[in-house]
Amino acid sequence: xxxxxxxxxxxxxxxxxxxxxGATLLACLRESLGLTAAKxxxxxxxxxxxxxxxxxxxxxxxxxxxxxxxxxxxxxxEGVATGxxxxxxxxxxxDCFATQCGFCTPGMIMVAEALLDRDPDPSEADVIEAISGNxxxxxGYRPIVIAILEAARRRRERAxxx
Amino acid sequence: xTYRLAPIxxxxxxxxxxxxxxxxxxxxxxxSDARGHVTGRTEFFEDVAPPRLAHLKxxxxxxxxxxxxxxxxxxxxxxxxxxxxxxHADVPNNLYTVLKLIGVQPDDEPVLAVDxxxxxxxxxxxxxxxxxxxxxxxxxxxxxAYDDLPPVxxxxxxxxxxxxxxxxxxxxNHFVYEGHHCRRIRFGDVREAFARADHVFEWRYQSAPxxxxxxxxxxxxxxxxxxxxLRIHSDTQACFFTLDNTALILGTPFNKLRxxxxxxxxxxxxxxxxxxxxxxCVAAMAVDRPVKFVYDRAEEMQVxxxxxxxxxxxxxxxxxxxxxxxxxxxxxxxxxxxxxHTPYGTTKAxxxxxxxxxxxxxxxDCHCVFTNRTPSSAMRGFGVTIxxxxxxxxxxxxxxxxxxxxxxxxxxxxxxxxxxxxHRKVAKGTALVEVIxxxxxxxxxxxxxxxxxxxxxxxxxx
Numbered sequence: 001x002x003x004x005x006x007x008x009x010x011x012x013x014x015x016x017x018x019x020x021x022g023a024t025l026l027a028c029l030r031e032s033l034g035l036t037a038a039k040x041x042x043x044x045x046x047x048x049x050x051x052x053x054x055x056x057x058x059x060x061x062x063x064x065x066x067x068x069x070x071x072x073x074x075x076x077x078e079g080v081a082t083g084x085x086x087x088x089x090x091x092x093x094x095d096c097f098a099t100q101c102g103f104c105t106p107g108m109i110m111v112a113e114a115l116l117d118r119d120p121d122p123s124e125a126d127v128i129e130a131i132s133g134n135x136x137x138x139x140g141y142r143p144i145v146i147a148i149l150e151a152a153r154r155r156r157e158r159a160x161x162x
Numbered sequence: 163x164t165y166r167l168a169p170i171x172x173x174x175x176x177x178x179x180x181x182x183x184x185x186x187x188x189x190x191x192x193x194s195d196a197r198g199h200v201t202g203r204t205e206f207f208e209d210v211a212p213p214r215l216a217h218l219k220x221x222x223x224x225x226x227x228x229x230x231x232x233x234x235x236x237x238x239x240x241x242x243x244x245x246x247x248x249x250h251a252d253v254p255n256n257l258y259t260v261l262k263l264i265g266v267q268p269d270d271e272p273v274l275a276v277d278x279x280x281x282x283x284x285x286x287x288x289x290x291x292x293x294x295x296x297x298x299x300x301x302x303x304x305x306x307a308y309d310d311l312p313p314v315x316x317x318x319x320x321x322x323x324x325x326x327x328x329x330x331x332x333x334x335n336h337f338v339y340e341g342h343h344c345r346r347i348r349f350g351d352v353r354e355a356f357a358r359a360d361h362v363f364e365w366r367y368q369s370a371p372x373x374x375x376x377x378x379x380x381x382x383x384x385x386x387x388x389x390x391x392l393r394i395h396s397d398t399q400a401c402f403f404t405l406d407n408t409a410l411i412l413g414t415p416f417n418k419l420r421x422x423x424x425x426x427x428x429x430x431x432x433x434x435x436x437x438x439x440x441x442x443c444v445a446a447m448a449v450d451r452p453v454k455f456v457y458d459r460a461e462e463m464q465v466x467x468x469x470x471x472x473x474x475x476x477x478x479x480x481x482x483x484x485x486x487x488x489x490x491x492x493x494x495x496x497x498x499x500x501x502x503h504t505p506y507g508t509t510k511a512x513x514x515x516x517x518x519x520x521x522x523x524x525x526x527d528c529h530c531v532f533t534n535r536t537p538s539s540a541m542r543g544f545g546v547t548i549x550x551x552x553x554x555x556x557x558x559x560x561x562x563x564x565x566x567x568x569x570x571x572x573x574x575x576x577x578x579x580x581x582x583x584x585h586r587k588v589a590k591g592t593a594l595v596e597v598i599x600x601x602x603x604x605x606x607x608x609x610x611x612x613x614x615x616x617x618x619x620x621x622x623x624x
Contacts, residue, residue, distance in 0.1 A: 036209035037202020039427070041377040042459040049377055077202035090200040094192060102199030103378045103427030109200060137377050137428045 006070045010035070011079025019066045026050045026061035029076060037077035037106045041135070048134030051107035052076045058114045060133075077106040080113065088158070089113060089151040098147035100138035107134045112148045120156055124149065195425075206425050207395040208456060210383045216245060218445050218455040219297035221287040221304035222465065223279035226315075226534045227326065228308035230277055230286070237303040238289055243296030245449050247304065248288040250274040253444055254413035257331070259501050260436050263406055270331035271500035271537070273411060273440055279308070280328055280499035281536050283465040290445045290453060313534035317473055317494035320533045328499055328532040337497065337505045337530035344530070345512040347491075349584040350523030352479070355488025359479035363560055366475050367552035371468035371496070374541050378427020380466050381456025382439050384446040387420075392443050394421045398436070399429040407436040412443055419443070431540030435467050435502050470504055470538035471496040472511070474552040479523070480560055484571045488523035489516040493549065495530050498537035503544070505530050510545030516584055517553035518594045519575040524584035569598050570613055579619050592618045 001021040008015050010033060017032040029035045029052065038061050041047035045060040052061045053075035080087050089112045092098070099105045108131060115122055115130040122130070127148045136144060198204035221238075235247040250256045250272055257269045275286045289300035312326045319325055320335040328335055339345050356362050382396040398404040401423045409416045426433060442455040457466060472495050479488030493511055497504035508530035515526045557575075561568035576594040583589055595618045602609050612623045 030209075031211060034211075035202075036205075036211075039206065039378065040208065041379070041427075044459060046459075047377055077200075081201055086197075086200065093200045094196040097193065097196075099193065099196050099199040101376075101378075101426060101428045102195060102204050103206065103376075105199045106202050135377055137375055137430070 004067065006066050008066075008070065009073040011075060021067070023066050024062055025052070025054075025059075025064040025066045025069060025074070028066045029061060029074070035076050035078050038110075039103055039106060041103065046135070047104075047107075048111070048131075049104050049107040051110045051134065053110055053114055056114065056117060058111045075110070075113070077109055080109065088154040089116065089148065092147040092151035092154060093144075096143050096147035096150055098140060098143040100136075100140050104134060104136045104138075108136070108144055112151065115148070116152055116155060120152060120159070122149070122152055204425055206378060206427055207381060207383055207397045207423065208378075208454070210385075210395045212383070212385050212452040215383070215452045215454055216290050216292060216445070216449055217294040217297040218288050218290050218442055218453050219294070219301040220285045220461075221289065221301045221306070223275065223282060223284040223286055224306070225279055225308050225310060226282050227311040227313035227328070228279050229311060230275060230279060231307040231309055232305075233287060234305040234307075235287060237305065238287070238300040241291070241296055241300045241303060243292035244289060244300040245292065246290045246445065247300065248274065248290065248441065248445060248448060249286075250276045252448065253411065253441070255411050258407070258411050260403075260407055261501070261503065261506060262410070263403065266501070266505060268331050270329055271502070273444075278311075278330075281534055283461070283536065284499070285441070285465075288441050288445060288455075290449055315533055315535055317471075317496050317529070317531040317533060320531050321494075321529065326534075328534055332501070332532055335532045337501060337508070337532075339505070339509075339530075345509050345526075345528040347512060347515060347524055347526040347584050349525070349586075350488070352488040352490045352523045352525040355479035355523040356477075356490075359487060360482040361480045361563070362477065363480060363556070363563060364475065364477035365556060365559060366473065367548075367555060368473040369471055369548045369551065371471045371536065371538060372541060373463055373466070373468045374428070374430035374432030375463070376426075376428030376430060376432055379457040379459060379462040380433055380438055381454065382442050383452060383454045384439070384442045385452040386446050386450060390418070392419050392446060394419060394423075394439055394443065396421060396423045396439055397426050397429075397433055398423055398439070399426055399431070399433040403434070404436045404439055408439045408443055411436075411440040430542050431469070431544060432466050434540045435537075437466075465536060467498070467502055467537045467539035469541035469544055469547070470498070470507060471535070472548040472552075474549065476552060476556045478556065478560060480564070482564075484560075484564055484566050484574045486519060486521050486560070486575050489519075489521045489525075491515050491524075491526040491528075493526065493528040495528070495545070496535060496538060497530050497532050498535040499532060500537040501530075501532075502537050502539040504538050507538075507540070507545035511549045513585065514546045514549050515553075517550070517557075518577050518592070519572075520577040520581040520589075521575070521584070526584075567609075569602055569607060569609065573598055573609075573613050573616055574624065576618070578617075578621055594618065
């Protein structure tokens with residue numbers, strides 16, 4: 001099977017690249033597009049650090065053959081901050097000390113974005129459920145859960161004042 | 163759940179300094195690296211993608227213990243995209259030990275196996291290829307003929323007469339400490355203490371190896387520079403330790419290498435051994451291209467060095483009132499097939515005995531033992547953590563056997579400032595008594611008045 005040109009909408013921009021058959025979305029983002037925020041932790045869909053949003057849904061990019069999502073809208077951590085301004089999830093992660101080594105952070109933030117997009121006022125149990133596929137080995141789950149709840153609060157507050 | 167946005171320390175220390183120029187403790191200081199982490203801009207080693215990057219994968223031992231009769235790389239070399247298959251003959255100083263930098267000898271571990279494999283997964287051949295897939299295919303096609311040897315997996319079996327010799331460079335199945343078969347402590351007379359004790363309690367404790375399991379696996383990208391130097395992007399926890407050891411293995415001056423690191427996607431001790439960088443450098447020089455060598459998850463779990471398994475026997479002489487008058491410890495640390503950091507870890511275990519207690523008679527033999535298991539090395543308080551598990555379990559069991567409160571038993575035996583420890587050092591700055599008192603208070607655990615009045619700076623109430 002020959003390589004093919006794949007087109008994706010990545011963080012609001014149309015990007016085209018050549019992908020070998022079976023190339024993963026993760027490999028294409030990192031190697032073809034130079035978007036290295038999503039990380040390879042296990043390459044078997046178990047750790048969640050490669051999570052990106054595919055048409056708004058969090059997916060383990062290491063398990064997605066890129067040709068199966070051709071034409072989709074992909075959102076990565078690089079697309080979260082706008083014009084150098086951090087969004088509520090990013091700033092809450094900083095303020096609540098929800099990062100340590102930083103390797104799980106891209107995946108954690110992306111699942112948080114997907115959660116808050118569909119539910120602006122999640123319960124603690126909802127947050128825990130949302131990050132249940134993401135491994136943090138520095139064991140900072142509690143600050144991460146607190147940060148996501150804090151981000152939700154900030155986002156709701158901003159929505160009211162706007 | 164509370165938000166950790168207010169000052170962490172609102173106690174006396176912070177209040178006392180309010181308005182002064184010492185403002186860090188008690189205030190929130192943002193992590194300097196957090197902005198990079200939340201924007202995805204922090205550069206981990208694998209985010210480096212130089213042009214013409216080649217990939218290295220290992221062919222690893224399929225045996226626990228065997229002589230290597232033959233290595234045939236013909237089929238591996240025939241895989242499209244395979245550039246080189248490296249063996250021990252390609253490594254300038256193939257035999258090494260990481261702690262040689264602080265004088266630990268002998269060199270006991272090959273970068274690539276020579277005539278023998280000593281643990282399952284030991285590296286034998288490094289396959290360098292255009293793509294990761296070709297490197298994997300090549301590594302799978304290397305053929306090794308083995309003559310099996312009996313393996314030994316148990317520390318006590320390994321020390322028995324007639325046990326298979328694991329590591330010929332060590333010469334016997336234990337590390338030798340300044341001419342002695344183990345790290346020893348001799349303080350007072352434990353035999354006398356056992357003879358006079360009201361009770362003698364002896365129990366055995368053991369632990370399995372524990373993998374650090376960082377989310378980012380161990381790896382590096384080596385980029386040859388125009389001036390002939392090698393730039394190593396690594397997730398090592400120990401940049402200069404890695405640089406120096408790599409230079410010794412390559413037989414090059416230290417200034418031929420440049421290491422770019424310090425960003426570690428979780429280490430916990432598992433990224434201290436110098437394992438991926440030396441062979442990646444050899445490969446980068448051999449193909450004169452950038453080379454990436456990174457463990458997959460299975461390699462991280464199987465061959466990256468875990469916390470050592472330990473077996474610990476503790477025998478205590480105890481008086482009816484709970485005073486421990488003698489403690490004898492026989493401790494075995496499973497180094498696996500090679501020394502790495504375990505001779506040091508075993509010394510740490512010895513240094514930690516008999517725990518934070520003043521015991522007048524102490525005897526300990528701490529053995530660093532070689533077996534045909536994955537070499538163990540550093541992990542979070544290695545040498546100390548498992549010993550603590552054993553020591554504190556022992557304290558609880560003694561308390562239970564005597565029908566005593568476990569905290570009171572500890573307070574009775576806790577070391578105080580001025581006590582002579584088993585290592586002939588005078589204890590100072592001790593705080594176990596106060597820590598236990600505070601923990602009891604926080605947990606709502608009642609202590610009698612005499613125990614609440616005890617102090618680390620006096621022997622009052624004993």
